Amino acid sequence: xxxxxxxxxxxxxxxxxxxxxxxxxxxxxxxxxxxxxxxxxxxxxxxxxxxxxxxxxxxxxxxxxxxxxxxxxxxxxxxxxxxxxxxxxxxxxxxxxxxxxxxxxxxxxxxxxxxxxxxxxxxxxxxxxxxxxxxxxxxxxxxxxxxxxxxxxxxxxxxxxxxxxxxxxxxxxxxxxxxxxxxxxxxxxxxxxxxxxxxxxxxxxxxxxxxxxxxxxxxxxxxxxxxxxxxxxxxxxxxxxxxxxxxxxxxxxxxxxxxxxxxxxxxxxxxxxxxxxxxxxxxxxxxxxxxxxxxxxxxxxxxxxxxxxxxxxxxxxxxxxxxxxxxxxxxxxxxxxxxxxxxxxxxxxxxxxxxxxx
Amino acid sequence: xxxxxxxxxxxxxxxxxxxxxxxxxxxxxxxxxxxxxxxxxxxxxxxxxxxxxxxxxxxxxxxxxxxxxxxxxxxxxxxxxxxxxxxxxxxxxxxxxxxxxxxxxxxxxxxxxxxxxxxxxxxxxxxxxxxxxxxxxxxxxxxxxxxxxxxxxxxxxxxxxxxxxxxxxxxxxxxxxxxxxxxxxxxxxxxxxxxxxxxxxxxxxxxxxxxxxxxxxxxxxxxxxxxxxxxxxxxxxxxxxxxxxxxxxxxxxxxxxxxxxxxxxxxxxxxxxxxxxxxxxxxxxxxxxxxxxxxxxxxxxxxxxxxxxxxxxxxxxxxxxxxxxxxxxxxxxxxxxxxxxxxxxxxxxxxxxxxxxx
Numbered sequence: 001x002x003x004x005x006x007x008x009x010x011x012x013x014x015x016x017x018x019x020x021x022x023x024x025x026x027x028x029x030x031x032x033x034x035x036x037x038x039x040x041x042x043x044x045x046x047x048x049x050x051x052x053x054x055x056x057x058x059x060x061x062x063x064x065x066x067x068x069x070x071x072x073x074x075x076x077x078x079x080x081x082x083x084x085x086x087x088x089x090x091x092x093x094x095x096x097x098x099x100x101x102x103x104x105x106x107x108x109x110x111x112x113x114x115x116x117x118x119x120x121x122x123x124x125x126x127x128x129x130x131x132x133x134x135x136x137x138x139x140x141x142x143x144x145x146x147x148x149x150x151x152x153x154x155x156x157x158x159x160x161x162x163x164x165x166x167x168x169x170x171x172x173x174x175x176x177x178x179x180x181x182x183x184x185x186x187x188x189x190x191x192x193x194x195x196x197x198x199x200x201x202x203x204x205x206x207x208x209x210x211x212x213x214x215x216x217x218x219x220x221x222x223x224x225x226x227x228x229x230x231x232x233x234x235x236x237x238x239x240x241x242x243x244x245x246x247x248x249x250x251x252x253x254x255x256x257x258x259x260x261x262x263x264x265x266x267x268x269x270x271x272x273x274x275x276x277x278x279x280x281x282x283x284x285x286x287x288x289x290x291x292x293x294x295x296x297x298x299x300x301x302x303x304x305x306x307x308x309x310x311x312x313x314x315x316x317x318x319x320x321x322x323x324x325x326x327x328x329x330x331x332x333x334x335x336x337x338x339x340x341x342x343x344x345x346x347x348x349x350x351x352x353x354x355x356x357x358x
Numbered sequence: 359x360x361x362x363x364x365x366x367x368x369x370x371x372x373x374x375x376x377x378x379x380x381x382x383x384x385x386x387x388x389x390x391x392x393x394x395x396x397x398x399x400x401x402x403x404x405x406x407x408x409x410x411x412x413x414x415x416x417x418x419x420x421x422x423x424x425x426x427x428x429x430x431x432x433x434x435x436x437x438x439x440x441x442x443x444x445x446x447x448x449x450x451x452x453x454x455x456x457x458x459x460x461x462x463x464x465x466x467x468x469x470x471x472x473x474x475x476x477x478x479x480x481x482x483x484x485x486x487x488x489x490x491x492x493x494x495x496x497x498x499x500x501x502x503x504x505x506x507x508x509x510x511x512x513x514x515x516x517x518x519x520x521x522x523x524x525x526x527x528x529x530x531x532x533x534x535x536x537x538x539x540x541x542x543x544x545x546x547x548x549x550x551x552x553x554x555x556x557x558x559x560x561x562x563x564x565x566x567x568x569x570x571x572x573x574x575x576x577x578x579x580x581x582x583x584x585x586x587x588x589x590x591x592x593x594x595x596x597x598x599x600x601x602x603x604x605x606x607x608x609x610x611x612x613x614x615x616x617x618x619x620x621x622x623x624x625x626x627x628x629x630x631x632x633x634x635x636x637x638x639x640x641x642x643x644x645x646x647x648x649x650x651x652x653x654x655x656x657x658x659x660x661x662x663x664x665x666x667x668x669x670x671x672x673x674x675x676x677x678x679x680x681x682x683x684x685x686x687x688x689x690x691x692x693x694x695x696x697x698x699x700x701x702x703x704x705x706x707x708x709x710x711x712x713x714x715x716x
Contacts, residue, residue: 164689169654173662216630216652218669255612255632272574274613294574296527304531311576331522 005203007140010072013323014204014245014266014288022313022322022350023071024343025143028329029064030076034336036063047092051078054127061132065140067336068343072141072204073132075197077125079147079208082189083156085116096160103159107178115189118196125193126200133201144202146193148209148250149186149231150224153179156186165214172223179223187227191234198241206247206269207231213252220256229263236264247290251328257282272327276316288321293342295326298334302341309345318353363561365498368430371681372562372603372624372646380671380680380708381429382701383501386687387422388434392694394421405450409436412485419490423498425694426701430499430562431490433555435483437505437566440547441514443474454518461517465536473547476554483551484558491559502560504551506567506608507544507589508582511537514544523572530581537581545585549592556599564605564627565589571610578614587621594622605648609686615640630685634674646679651700653684656692660699667703676711 004011009023031037040060044050051057061076080098084090089101104110116122132142155161157168157179171179194205212224228248235241248260249269260268261283270279270291279289297308309324316322324346330339363369367381389395398418402408409415419434438456442448447459462468474480490500504510513519515526515537529537552563570582586606593599606618607627618626619641628637628649637647655666667682674680682704688697 164654166654166657166689166691169652170657173655173658173666213631217633217636252610252631255636273571273610275575278575278613294527296522296524297531299524299528300531308531331524333524 003138003203005136005138005141007071010323011141011203011245013320014247016285016288016321018320019354020351021354022316022324022346024324024346025070025072025074026064026330026339027074027326029068029070029074030060030062031330032332033330033334033339034063034067036067048078048084048090051076051081052124054124054131057124057128058131058135061128062135065136068339069347070140070343072143073136074143074206075125075129075132075145075202077128077145079145079151079210080155081122081125082116082146082186082193083152085118085121086113086156086189088156098155099160100156104156104182107175107181110178110182110185113182113185115185115192118193122193122196126196129197129200129202141203142201143204143206143247144194144197144200145206145208146190148207148212148224148248149183149190149227150215151209151211152186152190153182154211156182165211172219176223183223183227187230191231194231194235194246195238195241198235198244202244204245204247205235205241206249209248209250209253212250217256220250220253221259224250225256225259225263228260228265232263232265247288249290254279258284261287267321267323269325270327276312276322280316280319285319285321288323289316290323290325292325292327295328295331295334298326298330298338298342300338302338305338305341306345306349309342310349313346313350313353316353320354322353324350361496361561363494363496363499365429368681369499369561369603371678372605374643374646374679376678377712378709379712380674380682380704382682382704383428383430383432384422384688384697385432385684387426387428387432388418388420389688390690391688391692391697392421392425394425406436406442406448409434409439410482412482412489415482415486416489416493419486420493423494426697427705428498428701430501431494432501432564433483433487433490433503433560435486435503437503437509437568438513439480439483440474440504440544440551441510443476443479444471444547446514456513457518458514462514462540465533465539468536468540468543471540471543473543473550476551480551480554484554487555487558487560499561500559501562501564501605502552502555502558503564503566504548506565506570506582506606507541507548507585508573509567509569510544510548511540512569514540523569530577534581541581541585545588549589552589552593553596553599556593556602560602562603562605563593563599564607567606567608567611570608575614578608578611579617582608583614583617583621586618586623590621590623605646607648612637616642619645625679625681627683628685634670634680638674638677643677643679646681647674648681648683650683650685653686653689653692656684656688656696656700658696660696663696663699664703664707667700668707671704671708671711674711678712680711682708 245266247267248265254274267288272294415434603624605625606623612632625646630652
């Protein structure tokens with residue numbers, strides 16, 4: 001790799017190459033649990049301004065790296081930038097999460113949905129990626145990302161967060177072709193978006209399928225995994241992106257890890273409801289596993305955190321295809337000192353699992 | 359059975375005896391989706407008054423049976439009656455779900471927690487059971503129920519609903535013995551409560567472990583399943599309850615169905631994220647399976663509903679140990695006519711799976 005970062009543990013683990021210890025990063029590592037993030041947040045009138053101002057997005061991306069010895073940076077952005085660029089009008093209402101001013105109401109709205117050009121309509125993301133890469137100066141790799149086609153669709157059709165997914169599931173069961181049209185558009189948009197992020201400097205990619213786990217096994221394969229697979233194939237067939245490792249993560253997708261690994265992705269995210277030992281049996285070391293400490297463990301004492309880190313590392317066992325992470329995003333109320341305790345435990349306890357060739 | 363109901367399909371399926379068609383009932387079948395329920399609800403000043411007035415609880419329990427050809431009735435009550443009887447002060451705030459005035463703050467509060475006498479402090483539940491049994495007049499069986507020890511504990515410690523379970527998980531990882539004390543008390547209280555429900559006339563029992571699925575596999579076994587198993591054992595060892603079948607249901611527990619079946623329960627509830635075919639392989643026909651249509655399917659057209667019912671029945675396949683149900687409670691916005699379509703499909707399509715001895 002021409003621009004290999006000095007710390008290449010994360011990229012090596014993604015490729016299944018030997019590492020001295022388990023690489024570690026944290027989902028939502030740049031976020032509200034950090035006081036410095038909350039300070040920067042005040043400079044932006046709203047959350048989307050923070051995401052769409054490259055200097056601010058770069059600043060918050062770098063904050064956790066200045067504090068903690070992490071092995072990867074991840075672009076600070078939102079999973080809903082694509083539907084926003086499609087004209088749905090993303091906004092964040094206090095305490096209610098993301099919402100769209102113009103949710104998709106019918107088949108006609110889906111038919112008319114434009115596929116955004118990432119280089120112009122999502123330029124702010126590419127500018128942030130370039131700026132972050134420059135600031136990182138090849139110390140550690142930068143991860144780019146997108147929401148999965150299905151996960152984006154849930155927000156686009158429901159108009160925001162939902163507990164029951166009743167509107168999109170009505171579409172799924174009653175007008176499946178209509179939903180497929182939407183998922184195809186999302187898939188095309190995501191492929192272009194991830195290609196553009198890679199061109200701008202992202203060194204690994206991750207698809208967040210936050211809501212694939214609310215589907216039946218059949219619906220998951222048809223309406224979520226199928227489209228993630230198309231994305232993996234498109235990226236692996238393109239000479240500009242084929243060497244960029246891609247991680248797929250379906251929250252509550254523990255029962256389908258073997259199917260996820262079958263897509264040809266390089267790594268699979270695992271939440272804490274599946275043990276890494278079982279996960280490893282399911283994927284048969286074809287892919288790297290990323291996870292899976294319960295984020296709530298970080299509310300316990302540093303001693304308890306160390307015990308749970310030890311359990312997680314032992315659960316994966318000997319081998320080089322493990323990237324330590326939480327099983328979901330870090331919670332806003334987390335004490336940063338407890339994050340430091342977690343990282344210290346990974347640093348101290350993981351080298352023993354790299355000494356064997358097993 | 360001395361008081362066997364005329365329609366004994368549900369009880370026969372629980373025992374693995376041949377049935378002419380798949381029995382069916384619906385979790386939360388007495389509830390807000392029924393206009394007659396909403397009318398009765400107005401007669402009570404709050405939700406707990408509805409639950410604790412035997413005449414009203416009986417009335418709403420019977421409402422779905424007057425409308426639909428269901429194979430079982432389930433006591434109308436709340437899963438949090440036990441902690442309420444322990445003095446935690448259950449109330450329902452509009453749109454926020456159940457809350458406790460006095461959540462458990464520390465080990466001392468847990469130590470002082472009394473175990474309620476169901477015959478006096480939960481007398482209103484037993485009175486409702488007796489009244490419902492009298493009104494049912496042995497037409498169909500009545501199911502009694504409780505929340506699981508862990509599920510009750512989440513509300514008791516968090517003080518209400520939660521997305522992250524951060525308070526109780528902090529206790530779990532940092533003061534596990536303290537949590538075990540609470541779970542032991544809940545277990546004792548639940549055993550007495552279910553024994554009293556059986557004595558009052560409940561003909562089957564169900565434990566709702568709504569939140570077991572938010573735990574790691576190890577924590578699930580230690581802090582949820584372990585205590586459900588104690589309840590099953592206690593009920594099976596007691597001559598008054600040993601013939602009363604018991605159903606365990608852990609939402610998002612699809613990966614642990616074999617462990618749940620190992621408790622000695624008679625049936626296991628399955629949500630829609632696990633296929634019944636896989637579920638059946640996991641439990642090896644040791645237990646009856648109950649489920650698992652996605653409640654959101656009921657928002658689709660009657661034709662789509664019929665297709666999904668057909669898929670669910672085919673997924674279980676030939677055999678007598680299936681009880682049709684939703685994979686979780688019916689949603690308040692559901693159209694009752696769509697429920698009728700679902701039941702009609704079960705009635706029409708399930709007899710074919712009972713003709714073989716396979």
